[in-house]
Amino acid sequence: MGLRDSYQDAARRIGLILAESKVDLAYGGGCVGLMGILADASLQNGGRVIGVIPEHLAAKEIAHTGLTELRTVASMHERKALMAELADAFVALPGGYGTFEEFCEMLTWSQLGLHRKPCGLLNVDHFYDGLLQMFDHAVHEGFVNPVFRELVVDENDPALLLKRLEEYQPPSVVKWVGPGQT
Numbered sequence: 317m318g319l320r321d322s323y324q325d326a327a328r329r330i331g332l333i334l335a336e337s338k339v340d341l342a343y344g345g346g347c348v349g350l351m352g353i354l355a356d357a358s359l360q361n362g363g364r365v366i367g368v369i370p371e372h373l374a375a376k377e378i379a380h381t382g383l384t385e386l387r388t389v390a391s392m393h394e395r396k397a398l399m400a401e402l403a404d405a406f407v408a409l410p411g412g413y414g415t416f417e418e419f420c421e422m423l424t425w426s427q428l429g430l431h432r433k434p435c436g437l438l439n440v441d442h443f444y445d446g447l448l449q450m451f452d453h454a455v456h457e458g459f460v461n462p463v464f465r466e467l468v469v470d471e472n473d474p475a476l477l478l479k480r481l482e483e484y485q486p487p488s489v490v491k492w493v494g495p496g497q498t
Contacts, residue, residue: 317353318410320440322440328354328357330474331360333475333478334358335358335359336361340363340365341355341365342402343355344369345383346367346379347379350411356382365383366402367383369388371389400422404433405433405435405481406422407477408438408444410440410443422435423435426486427464435467438471438472439470440472441472467487
């Protein structure tokens with residue numbers, strides 16, 4: 317859950333806002349950590365929550381049994397594909413390697429044109445500043461097209477992040493890699 321109460325507070329707040337806005341939450345299906353707090357906050361406020369958990373993690377992550385719906389899948393790949401299908405947007409709260417990997421995969425899928433859904437970072441207490449600096453550095457060094465930097469929506473306030481995701485317009489790019497570019 318992290319060392320700061322602000323992380324948990326932000327998870328509760330975003331869960332409340334989703335429930336009040338009648339926006340369903342699709343997430344990894346566990347009852348622990350910030351995502352467990354987020355799911356509980358949404359459920360406690362009348363929200364609809366769909367969990368997607370692979371069989372091998374159901375016991376380790378302690379599958380949330382109080383969800384509106386819990387879908388068990390065979391693999392992590394199936395989990396991410398189903399969550400991507402269910403989602404209208406992707407939001408990463410502060411987290412660890414799994415959070416970073418899942419966020420960057422959805423971001424990559426957006427860059428490749430596999431979806432046009434917004435990808436947001438809830439940058440509570442500047443948690444994602446280093447990652448955002450890395451993205452900026454990749455643009456500066458010519459590894460990321462500047463237009464694709466716009467794929468990342470970041471805010472420190474849950475309400476502002478959700479508002480920006482709702483208003484999101486994906487960048488229009490005709491050709492994203494030219495001859496001689498990587």
